[in-house]
Amino acid sequence: MTELPNSTDRKMGLVIDLDTCVGCHACVISCKGWNTENYGAPLSDQNPYGGDPSGTFLNRVHSYEVQPEQGHAQLIHFPKSCLHCEDAPCVTVCPTGASYKRVEDGIVLVNEDHCIGCGLCAWSCPYGARELDLAEGVMKKCTLCVDRIYNENLPEVDRIPSCVRTCPAGARHFGDLGDPDSDVSKLVAERGGMDLMPELGTKPVNKYLPPRPKDTIEEEIDILAPLLAPVAEEPQGFMGWLDKALDKLPGGAN
Amino acid sequence: MHPAPSVIIFTTLSGLGFGLLFFLGIGQPAVTGTVAFVFYAIAFGLACGGLLASTFHLGHPERAWRALTQWKSSWLSREGVCAVGALIVMGLYALGAVFMDSHWTLLGWIGAALSLATVFTTSMIYTQLKTIPRWNMELTPAVFLSFSLAGGALLAGAEAVAPWLLAIAGAVQLAYWAKGDKALETSGTNLGTATGLGDRGAVRAFEPPHTGSNYLLREFVHVVGRKHAQKLRMIAFTLGFVLPLLLILTPVQGLVIKHVFAALAVLSHLAGIAASRWLFFAQAEHVVGLYYGKR
Amino acid sequence: MTHQQPILDTSPKVSDEIRKTTCYMCACRCGINVHMKNGKVAYIEGNRDHPVNKGVLCAKGSAGIMQVNAPSRLKAPMLRTGPRGSGQFKEITWDEALAIAVGWLEPVRHEAPEQLAFFTGRDQSQSFTSFWAQSYGTPNYAAHGGFCSVNMATAGIYTMGGAFWEFGQPDWEHTKLFLLFGVAEDHDSNPIKMGIGKIKKRGARVIGVNPIRSGYNAIADDWVGITPGTDGLFILSMIHVLMKAGKIDLDYLSRYTNAPVLVNASEGPEKGLLMRDADGKMLVIDRNTGKLTPFDQPGVRPDLSAVYEKDGVTHRPVFHQMAERYLADEYAPEAVADKCGIPAKRIRAIAGELARVAFDEAFELDHEWTDFRGEKHTKMIGRPVAMHSMRGVSAHANGFQTCRALHVLQILLGTVEVPGGFRFKPPYPKPVEAHPTPHCKSTPDTPLDGPHLGFVRGPEHLALKEDGSPARIDKAFTWENPMSAHGLMHMVISNAHAGDPYKIDTLFMYMANMSWNSSMNTKGVMEMLTDKDENGDYKIPHIIYSDAYSSEMVAFADLILPDTTYLERHDCISLLDRPICEADAAADAIRWPVIEPDRDVRGFQTVLIQLANRMKLPGFTNEDRTAKWKDYADYIVNHERKPGIGPLSGFRGEDGSKTGRGEVNPEQLNQYIENGGFHVAHIPEGADYYKPWNTAYQDWAVGMGLYDSPQPYLFQLYVEPMRKFQLAAEGHGERQPPEHLRQRVKDVMDPLPIWYETDQQGNEGFTVNALTQRPMAMYHSWGTQNAWLRQLHGRNPLYVPTKLMRENNLQDGDWAKITSPHGEITVPVMEMAALNDNTVWTWNAIGKRKGAWALEEDAPEATKGFLLNHLIHELLPAKGDGMRWANSDPITGQAAWFDLKVKIEKAAAPSDMQESQPAFPAQESPVGTGPKELKWKVGK
């Protein structure tokens, strides 16, 4: 099982739009809520009301500042969960076969009944997508909500990951990235979707849409300036202009 | 990386244990009876103690047997298989030596090979991790193998090769440190590639995703002060290689003193290797730290 | 070899049942699906059918499960046993609690009802709580709006009969340019995110005006890192540029605003008032005839340009005054650039883009409509520029005028209530005239003479006693802040403590953490609450407080009335209050007990009814002295404000078939529950824009019970009531301002927007602006008890711009001493580059007092977290004459949180400095602390 399948029928994954993510953490908590109650052991919290609270989460939202050579620094919110890599090192390192990649959709999962909690898969993941649950002693990771996306007990519209369903800004998209005609693939093509740490050869399925260019309005002043040409230099002149302009209104003198 | 005592103990002890088994397997020394019993007891004690220690950090040690199943892809599984193989083969071989006064040479050689293979597979668990550039180098297996052989030779009292092996291990250690210090930089992975934002400007981690701590930070983010690390390296190198060399090369009179010196050399080596292992883990930068603005 | 993998159940059972109700992890009022397993809450998700959130949910909303199970929940009524502030209580029964409360309240009502001050926080039952207070007879009632965003509410209502907050919204479907001023999160949390996401998808441009580039501003296409307090100047400068270029919507201005209305120029008590006919209708000159005529006559084309000469006096229209003022060079971009910290070129570019999108990208919807003059229009013209603003503009002492300027900008561009622009949500639009005026006449054993809060039209509506002294404990509606439409909750404790304007007997508060994050000068407030007079009695004799959790404020009360959590009670999110409407629908909602409380707690509204019943308050009692309602649910269904109009507008009439107006329906709550906890009534097409002037909308609104008769009106670019205050200050009329306020009233009550410096006296040497922002994943103080949310924001560094970090030799994690004219705090700092160079900020309300919220005493919130509130005083430093003026907007009394100026110095190294300063001794926790580990799972 620990061997990766040669290929998967589909490549289900997330596309995250860094141009729209406002960093609200809605996806983080929705994920925590769904996965605490559902797949496998609950996501536990240690010292939840104490001095050093910590707990297991499958999705976290970082934030980065980018200082371009010219202009203002930018702030970018950066959600991150398992990228369901095609060449998932976390699967091949697993000694027990607990970690596996599904053939039908490429989802990388942990079989909690087999996991010994050795942590090696987390060591091998460049993205920090796996967290060992301290209460249960097993490895936790994003399941791509495998217990939602095919769940016949849910209405069809809701057969999407919890984090996608909840994202208020619509910054998270879910679909088959193996199908070039899917909405997500088109979005990736259109917006130049990118891989994280491509040099590590993990071939992530999840893609990130880069922020659009920012702070360009001042450069547009040449186009906009003619719009702002004064109608008159003198305040008196303004009244003259006004009179003429009023005549031109619908129902006016001419 | 968080320098977990269990892994430090495991890699230190089992490396030494399998090193000794290797020498015993190739008949160095070719002991039998009670003497053999003592030797094998030490070797198995170290190797098994190490393996046992390694299960301490498991969430579910009772399922540890499952770790033997994925030898086709997993170095950790292969390590398990090799270790079990080495222990069984060398166990049989030891039975022969202790109780039957016989050396089944072929079995010994197979056991020796499996012992070395165990050390090698252990090293590959770390070497394979592209996420930790400091480990992801050919020098990593060299470190594990050379340390194991040097330690084994010391314990086995293989006077002829021990100094050479110690010297080689020391040299490998220095090379490993020198190259390792540059590994993250030269790996090409940085916050720019981690976020994909690198071509827009200088990227800096701003607010962390949570003010509380988490598994990743505890496991992967560990910063050792430069000065502290330098000092520890001196200690590790001195205790691990210099002192043992001096101790075994110092000409002494009398078997007792000689044995005392050899024992001291072994203890010193053990302490040095433990220190080196602590550094091996504590200084290893996991790329996930980049996401947190840490290394 | 074939790939092997475990067989997985991909269709596990999700829940036994879904109960649909309304979220209350904040005041946004999203609809939620509460998934139940074994009778317990298993998972909370957004309700897709709900008009507010359409399925999405924020972090707080999803974390509701940790809130209803929080260890900090109060368990039973409590009576204080230790000194105030200690947190020592004993639990008592409800019977005892109600008897004690009535024992305090009833004598006060018989003797001097104003000695009860009843103030509520961000609850959503203000129409009910005010009804209670009115029945009781005290003038001293308000909710939290005064320290929150009253500038926005009043500026919006006086100018255009509707405001930002959650009372209006951009036309997200059509807008192409969205300007956001001073918003970090706002009440419309999810709708704003959904809207921004939607318009970004369309490629529309978002411009964020904010000293801090986080959250919405981080994803804005252009960021304007303005100097705090200068938005007014920036906006007026854009008005200058646009007017000068003639890029204004003259047709819109002449038809729908008071720009063409003539201003009386004759010297005397009418000077500056709008000219009116005998019926009080505003007069314009009809461009068709050149004659003076009431503005609303059929066929009239109000002239923006023509003047009216009479008796040698030239009366000019409002628009003339605007041109004269805003075309002046003082508003040129070059003149304001330095003050605002925005290059002149940028100001011009943004103004240019506004003009381009408003006029060059104008579009039409084929919706027919008829305006109030009877003119039929075949199309609706869309100007796809929308703006929104909140506390960044509001929480400054010039916020009212700045917000007015913003509305004037919107109106000049013709983008209010048009496709693509800013749209009101019912019950708005609603002109000032349709709002009540304030009432303050209290008589023993008698209800108040009318509603407490309202909109003054002139000095005659001030809440003053015969002798001119303030009638209200918070001094709302006085010369200090004439238009304080929401009261001044932040002044209640300090006035009551000082006995100024008078002493009170009982302070009754609900859902407001007044001894901590909602007060300025927190330490001072704690002292006032515990201060004793010469007899050793507390200066504020009785404090009753209702909270659901063990907050900081609990420790300072004498009697605690513990509330339920939001999933355990009935609530009513009513059209009479802060409903869940959208721009094209009137909607309201309920909460209902989806779980039963496991503690001895009661919904506060029900407790108010029980208190009223014990006191037999008039509004709550039938002729035969029996109680009208037994609990809040009973009230929601059976109370009628006017015949046929009650708290809920849906499912009225005997069989639930009527909407808006209709008889009481005993099954109403069940029908709401069946419908998902809410009710929506859509505005018909053609009535959905131009609402203030659209007869179809007006008729629909009357049918819904929003108005009694159509209320078309003009937007008030020129606010006449303000001029009335100026006239008083100029010596006209009976009610005169006290001498020390005369000049200020003249200056600030300008009927056309102005900008003035908010820099406070005593600020010399304090040069850095200090702000707070709401974290999206945390609601004020409530979030901290939440095991999931507090992992995200468990402490709050002070974010310092790169330049100030360098200048002060600071590095991330260092500690700094921050001083204001009022106080000093020592806190950890962190660098932020995307920040105005002269501004520091932190997350609001993360800091906690030790012992509160069932947290352990070493909780990072209490050791590393901090409040900026210690640096902010409710009064400004003394002026030359020894007077201390309120730290508030002089027009509305809005607390000026964001006028704070500080200085920074590096403090001792972290190793010496373990705790943020000031640190307070722990309060005892009446509920203990929480468990050491959580493994939450209610299924299986």
Ligand SMILES: Nc1nc2c(c(=O)[nH]1)N[C@H]1C(S)=C(S)[C@@H](COP(=O)(O)OP(=O)(O)OC[C@H]3O[C@@H](n4cnc5c(=O)[nH]c(N)nc54)[C@H](O)[C@@H]3O)O[C@H]1N2
């Ligand atoms: N998640 C969450 N949501 C909430 C709340 C919460 O606590 N948490 N609280 C609710 C309440 S009670 C309220 S009142 C609303 C308030 O919602 P917001 O109006 O968003 O209030 P603040 O978070 O105070 O944000 C004020 C913003 O104004 C900016 N600012 C400060 N001064 C200036 C200035 O001079 N000019 C400009 N242009 N910007 C300025 C600040 O940088 C900050 O971004 O949010 C409500 N929604």
Ligand SMILES: Nc1nc2c(c(=O)[nH]1)N[C@H]1C(S)=C(S)[C@@H](COP(=O)(O)OP(=O)(O)OC[C@H]3O[C@@H](n4cnc5c(=O)[nH]c(N)nc54)[C@H](O)[C@@H]3O)O[C@H]1N2
């Ligand atoms: N420095 C600074 N200070 C500020 C602001 C700022 O921007 N900067 N913003 C100000 C603004 S706009 C506001 S609105 C205030 C908000 O300040 P507060 O109104 O004090 O808000 P909360 O902290 O949410 O406290 C409300 C109280 O209600 C309690 N509560 C929660 N749920 C329930 C319930 O269901 N029933 C009952 N009975 N009680 C409940 C909570 O436990 C808490 O004690 O803070 C103000 N303070």
Ligand code: SF4
């Ligand atoms: S919910 Fe959406 S907007 Fe919020 S942090 Fe997650 S991805 Fe970003």
Ligand code: SF4
């Ligand atoms: S992101 Fe990490 S855990 Fe997920 S598949 Fe890739 S390597 Fe494995």
Ligand code: SF4
């Ligand atoms: S922690 Fe579990 S899933 Fe990860 S490598 Fe170990 S056994 Fe496999």
Ligand code: SF4
């Ligand atoms: S897909 Fe599901 S498991 Fe993965 S991050 Fe989203 S909510 Fe969490």
Ligand code: SF4
């Ligand atoms: S914004 Fe969040 S907390 Fe507020 S009501 Fe909506 S879901 Fe609940």
Ligand SMILES: [Mo]
């Ligand atoms: Mo507020």
